[in-house]
Amino acid sequence: MLRVITPGLQASLQGKPRLSTRQYGIPDAGPADSVSMALANRLVGNAPFDTALEITFGGFAASIEADCAIAIAGASDEVTISGRSAPAHQTLHLEAGDELQIAPLATGARSYLAIRTGFLADAIFGST
Numbered sequence: 001m002l003r004v005i006t007p008g009l010q011a012s013l014q015g016k017p018r019l020s021t022r023q024y025g026i027p028d029a030g031p032a033d034s035v036s037m038a039l040a041n042r043l044v045g046n047a048p049f050d051t052a053l054e055i056t057f058g059g060f061a062a063s064i065e066a067d068c069a070i071a072i073a074g075a076s077d078e079v080t081i082s083g084r085s086a087p088a089h090q091t092l093h094l095e096a097g098d099e100l101q102i103a104p105l106a107t108g109a110r111s112y113l114a115i116r117t118g119f120l121a122d123a124i125f126g127s128t
Contacts, residue, residue: 001066002100002115008059013121014112015128016049026125032110036074040114043071043091051121051128053113058105060113064098069116075108 004011014037017030031037031054038048046052058077069091072079076088080101086092088111094100102111121128 001068001117002062002064002070004060004062005099006059006061008055008057008102008104010056011060012054013051013119013128014054015051015121015123016126018125018127021125024125030127031112033074033112036110037112037114039089040071040073040112043073043089044069044114044116046114046116046118050114051119053119055102055111055113056109058102058111060100060102060111062100064094064096064100067093067095069093070100071114072102072111073114074111075105076102076111077106077108078103 014031017028037052041048041050071091072088079086079088082098
């Protein structure tokens, strides 16, 4: 489990796009970069459109409250775990007490953080 300390400019939970809801005034929505979200999910053993955290322009920090496996994909110039450099696009094993940081982005716009246990999110109109 992780607790968001600093969401950066914007961090939001994203699931699969909503389809066939425009007639109700609800856009398709979903992740801005579905390939990066699917990659992050794949690296932790989740389905491609399982709920992930979409982080816009970095500046994100979270504390790790229980041992977990995460992956960060997409734009990610500098990722650190408790001050140590960590690679993006790989499965990362974190321990309770670690702190995760994604620096403000110099290139790209969105990073996707997936966690093996998944995120708790309500499904509304077929998506989280």
